Amino acid sequence: MRRRSKILAALAAVALPISVTGVSSGGPPPAVASVAGPASQAAAFKAASQQYGVPESVLLAVSYAETRWDDHQGAASTSGGYGPMHLTAGDPTTVTDLSGGKKLGKADSALTLYKASDLTGLDPVALRKDVTANIAGGAAVLASYQRTLGLPTGADTSAADWYGAISSYAGASDRAGASAFADDVYTILAQGAARTTNTGQQLVMPAEKVTPAKDQLARTSLPAAPATPKAATECPADLACESLPAPYQETTPGDYGNHDLANRPKTGKIDYIVIHDTEGGWQGTLNLVQDPTYVSWQYTMRSSDGHTWQHVAANDVAWHAGNWYVNMHSIGIEHEGFAAQGATWYTEALYRNSAKLVRYLAKKNNIPLDRAHILGHDQVPGTIPSTVAGMHWDPGPYWDWEHYFNLLGAPIYGFSVFPVKAGSLVTVKPDFASNVQVVTDCTGAGTTCAPQGTNFVYLRQSPDDAAPLVKDIGLRPNASASTTQVSDIGARAAAGSQYVVAERSGDWVAIWYLGAKAWFKSPRSAPDAFAKPGLVVKPKAGKTTVPVYGRAYPEEAAYPTGIPYQTVTPLQYTIGAGQAYPVSDVNIETDYYRAVTFAGAPPTDHVQVIGKDRYYQIWFGHRMAYVRAADVDLRLAY
Missing domain, CATH: 2.30.30.40 (SH3 Domains)
Known part of the structure; x- marks a missing residue:
């Protein structure tokens, strides 16, 4: 049953008009400072905390680890999760519409959307589409896990005592995956967080450092992780990682695949880590990397949980970048996803686990943590004039470089030491979440892509919003202007990239770009470019x-x-x-x-x-x- 008759009553119970600025007697400081009012997301977190007995900081940190508090407009993640609490409803390729009368199959305790429905009396449609309901459902699920483990609930309980419940919420298949998620949650809790969500809600979670009770993991029913020899992988200890070797073998006389043995750094320094997306699902991608007649890369990472496979040793040369010089000096990481779909695939688990891996590899190989060395595949140059047009454009305009570099511990430069003027060296930082550029052709020629944050600013031939985009003769030898097509990188200055200012005119800045001036708007009151020596x-x-x-x-x-x-x-x-x-x-x-x-x-x-x-x-x-x-x-x- 879908309990439609109970929706209004249950929603009213969780959407209470609670102040978000008060301090509870004897408790920690308030976990949220945000817009007031019963309709606000901040109020929803507070109300759910009180009603279901989950510390508000725990609820916020779990939600941030899952979705960074975004609702993704009711769309499913790659693992079938919905809303800011990422309540799961099964395979998103079959679970497509909860409101159209389609049945999703019987409720399963592993599918937290249905578990939340049973616990709260809320209809699955509301749990998917209504943020307040979704947050209440997540709180109810967390509280049920806490009770199952025989541990106390209550909004005033210590966040340290929720490690087991948080581990259970991960939906992992073993303790290693569950503890990795819980550790991320407590890291977020210790650092604090603040951001504006995709719906414009401003949320702040002050830092709260606690020592989690990790022994609670033993109370869960999760099995221990299967033994994987650590020598078989080059991964950080806190990353779920296994070996799936790419074949190095002869295919036909005089031919071989799918990578080259080397002895780096003796046979060439490792200077770059190249961020790719797979443009396919993880199983198909894993099948391809095991094909000796195909290409290779060092790592593949799954979208839903960031689980990682290593295929090629770091000291060997994989065939991934489309440029042999870059191959010689790089490590390639494929992230499950489709560049044109962006946030649907680029999950928080993917970002966080990718950042763990990149930090580990960068430290091990002395690679600078900047956008000149942690490259998108779209930054790799063509080798000679004839190869420029065929170079790749992933991970595309929807990869959040600003958030990614925050996770790397190397934030993209975002303030000016000197005025932005002719001769200045500037770093582009457009504020991904609020930077919703018009992009086309994601779902077909002539279509406009669904609005979402983008990682670039458009570059124009003159300081005018109506001016044509700049030209890229490598991509368009006929010298026509670049376009807004999702795959067209010809007129984009991406987050973290650096340029020299050629001229300034009011709110407009011209940079030297591909041998000519390229203009973008960067008002002094809300700049997109920041100067430093x-x-x-x-x-x-x-x-x-x-x-x-x-x-x-x-x-x-x-x-x-x-x-x-x-x-x-x-x-x-x-x-x-x-x-x-x-x-x-x-x-x-x-x-x-x-x-x-x-x-x-x-x-x-x-x-x-x-x-x-x-x-x-x-x-x-x-x-x-x-x-x-x-x-x-x-x-x-x-």
Whole structure:
């Protein structure tokens, strides 16, 4: 039964007009400071806490770990979860419409939406679509887990005593996954959180440091995690990670796949971590990486819970970036998802576990935690002019780089040391949640994508909202303007990217971008670009143009006998006299890793060729690029 007759009465019971600024007698400080009123999300958390006996801070931290307090407009997550408390209702590919009379199958205790319905008397439709009901349902479920474990409930109980219930709420299949979720919740609790939700609700959760009672995990019915030899994976200890090796084998005489053995960093430094999305489901992706005739990457991460598989050792070279130089110097991580669907797949569990893995890998390999080294696949340059148009654009406009770098512990720069003026070096930070740009063609040609936060600002040919977008001759050789198509990165300055200001006109800022001026609006009252000192490159005196490269390959004289010279070919872009571009790395290797035959073949194979010609990595357009040190001068910009 769906209990429709009980909806109004049950909702009235949880939507109480409770003040969000008072302090309960003898309790901790208030967990929420937000907009007042019974319809506010803050009031809903407080009311649910009181009614179901869950500490408000616990309720807030669990919700933040699940969804960052967003409701996702009633849409299901990849694991069939709804609303800010992520109440689960089963496979989202079959559970499509709770309001249209479609039955979802009998209630299951593992499906928390139905458990919440049984506990609260609320209809599953309300639990899915109404934020107040959803929060009440989550509180009821947490309280039921606490009682099942024989532990006390109450809004004034200590948050430390809810570890077991929080672990149960994770919906994990074993204790390792459950404890990883609970540990995340307590980390959030210790750090505090504040943000504006997708519905405009401003929520604040003050930090509350407690020592959780982790021994409660033993009270749950969850089995221990299956033993996985840690030596088989290169993952942090608090990440659910297992080994699923990609095959290194001959496929036909003279051919092999799907990666190369190496001995990095001796055969090339690891400078980058490349963030991909799979453009497919996790099982299909795992099948592909086990195909010796296909490509490879180091890790795959599942959307629903961030579970991770490692396929290729970090010291070997996977075939993932579409640019051999970047492959030589990078680790690739595939995240289950579709770039055009964004938040549907990019779950909080995915972001948090990905950040754990990247922090671990960056520390182990001395990789800077910045947007020049933690790259989106869409930042990887084409190798030569003919490959530029075919480069990938994932993880796309809906990957929240600002949140991701907060999780990495390296927030994207968001204040100006100096005024933003001509010559300034600026970092773009558009505030993902409120930055809802018009994007098209997500579901078909000519369609407008569903509004959601985006990670970029559009760049125009003149300081006017009606001006055409800038051109990218690599993507459109016919020199037509870029478009708003979801896959078109030609006129986008993404969060964390850096540029040099060419001109300022009122609220508009022009930057040097792909060899020309590109304009975006950045009002002083609400800026999208922030200035700080840094190094830039300018063409050497007397040079009218400077070539730009997609890889930093050695000069011809560096190649030993038996290894063919890899031609150093510039891209179709150039840097003009008077222009300047930010330097993102002055210490990259000029090299080529020769590995074109199966291991054990000629002794001249599997060799790192190192050149003497120096290159700098620069921010150039949406993608990174390289310039020869001999062509440019380094200057300080501020």
